[in-house]
Structure formats: structure tokens, C-alpha cells
Amino acid sequence: MTEREQEILQLLRQDPLIPQQELADQLSISRSAVAGHIMKLMQKGHILGKGYILADTPYVVLLGGANMDIRGSTSNSLRQGDSNPGRVSCSPGGVARNIAENLARLGADCRLISAVGDDLYGRALLESTQRAGVDVRPVLLLPDAATSTYLSLHGPDGDMAIAINDMEILARLDAARLAPQRELVRHAGLIMADANLSAEALAWLFAEAGDTPVFIDTVSAFKAERIRPWLGQIHTLKPNRLEAATLSGLPLDQASHAPAVANWFHQQGVVQVALSLAGDGVYYSSAAAQGWSPAPAVEIINTTGAGDALMAGLAWGWLQQQALDETVRFAQACAALTLGCTATNNPTLSLAAVQHMCTTLQYAEQS
Structure with a gap:
């Protein structure tokens, strides 16, 4: 589309x-x-x-962060305590918002629930997200709050060296402010949330979700702790190495540890697990299928947003009733397109582009 x-x-x-x-x-x-x-x-x-x-067709409700990403990058090694020459850029971001944009570009009907300030960044976020095809009417526009910002610094390898996020506004997304969206959530075909939500907001969400599948993006090891009480109600979880190890308490420094960690999540009640393990690829697990999908060999320009694209691909595959292994390969192609783009979200991402990428990707050997 x-x-x-x-x-x-x-x-x-x-x-x-x-x-x-x-x-x-x-x-x-x-x-x-x-x-x-x-x-x-x-x-x-x-x-x-x-x-x-x-x-x-079923629509997807996405709840969580919407922020402006401010990215600084340098082609030289980062020097602590000094001014580093490089480039600074701004682009729309936020985990839930990024996933919504990617899903909309794939052709899904997406409704975003978040909060932004009535300021320059907030208005720009709403405009760009709506232009990508996302219904932003449920987003709270708060005149007395500042829109979330995410500041990241990247070295010559494209990986993030350090980041600071200012997401205080999301604390305003409490049960009382979410209540008007109750029917929207209850009738969704799929719910996607990120761990930027407060404990109160997560409790409200899982109370209202009913039988609707809930996909969760853990965001960070620190914020992943917020979802611990709700593991038994999560359909699909996509943690990275540190997030999975933090939640499970099990080692995950080697690829061989992945099956035990995935099994721990299943014991807590999680239906599907996709462990995103960087160069080791993705270890996926459900009652029907378990296995590895090696990491695609792609040039990395920017890592910010790749995990969100991966999560969008997982959701799209589920909506299309694809097998889990096929879904993971599709999701990795979404991430590969994003890794090769300077922006947090690749504006050329589409169903056709991802399908073409699936046929051309080369995969690294599983270690």
C-alpha cells in the first residue's frame, strides 16, 4: 500500500x-x-x-511512548568529557509510536494511545505519525507538559553508546485518562504495549484486555521489571539479552542458554517468546515451534528503531496467521530495512519492500 x-x-x-x-x-x-x-x-x-x-480487518491498539528522537553520531571514537565532532538529527520516535508507524506502513489499521505536550515536538509527532497512516485521535495532547525526548549518542559502529530519555509525561497516562479508551481496547484484534507505561497503566490495560492477545516490548532492563506481575497474561514478548536475563534471573551470555531462558518465560505463562540476541540472531519459541533465525548480514547505519521494526514484523506475522519461523524472518527483514536507514523509522518500509528484502537477505552463521 x-x-x-x-x-x-x-x-x-x-x-x-x-x-x-x-x-x-x-x-x-x-x-x-x-x-x-x-x-x-x-x-x-x-x-x-x-x-x-x-x-x-482487526485493528491494533498500541499504548506507550511517543517522543522526539535526538541522535548524535560521530565517525570517530567517542571521547568522554570532550566535544565530539559529528552530526545531530531529530526524528519521530517512541517505542509504541515507532511500532505503530511500521505496522501502518505494512498496511495494518493502527490506533495509538499515548501522551504528548502541546508544543513543537508534540505537534510534529502527531502530524508525522498520522501521515504514516496511524490513527492518533486517542493520543492525549497536554498543554501543561513537555513532549518526551530521547537523546542518544552513537559511535562509528552505529551502536548506541549512551542515551538519556525524558518521558515524565507518560506518568500522566493513568487509569483515569485511559478510561475513555476502554471500548477501543476491548474491541481490538491485537494490543501492543511497551514498558514505558506506568504500573498503574499496565494494570488497567491487562484488566481491560480480556481475551485479546497482548504483545509487550520490554524497552530496557530497568523498565522490563514493570511487566513482571503480568507475565502470565502476555501473548508475545520480545526482550533483548539483558532484558531477558534480568527478568528470568538466568544467564544468557551464550547462545546455548537461550532455550532455558525461553522455557522460563513459558513457565510464567508467556505464549510466544522472541529473544533478540544481536549477532546471534533471534531465538523463537512457542508450544508449536522453537528454533534459531540467524542474524541477517546487513550494513548498519543506525541501530535506533530496529527493535521496534522487529516487533512490528512479529505483530504483522501474527495478524496474517503466519507460522512463527516465517514471522521471525519477516520481522528480521523489517529490522534490516531500518538498520540501513539514518532515521529511526525507514520511510520506504512497506509490505512489498519487506517481502523483497526477505528474498535477498544473507544470514550470518549461528554461533
């Missing part, structure tokens, strides 16, 4: 009776161009007939 088709589909979801001329006016294109895009959406099965009857 093209970006323009995503924009039109998003507007049709908000108002299925909107006239074509109004669509054209909102998008600053001609009415005939709108008609052409709608015809293509019908051919692809997203619109079922006249009156903009939309295909009955």
Missing part, C-alpha cells in the same frame, strides 16, 4: 461517507486522483464496494 493510499484509507475509516471532493481538498490533490487511489484500494481488497465499505 502506498503512503497516499494509507492516507485515504485512514480518512475513510474516520468518515466512511466522506465525499471524494472533500478527500481531495484535505489531501491537496485532484478529485480524479482520489478516484484512482480508491479504485486501487478496491482492487487490493481494502474497500469492498460503493459507499466505502471497508474490509472487516
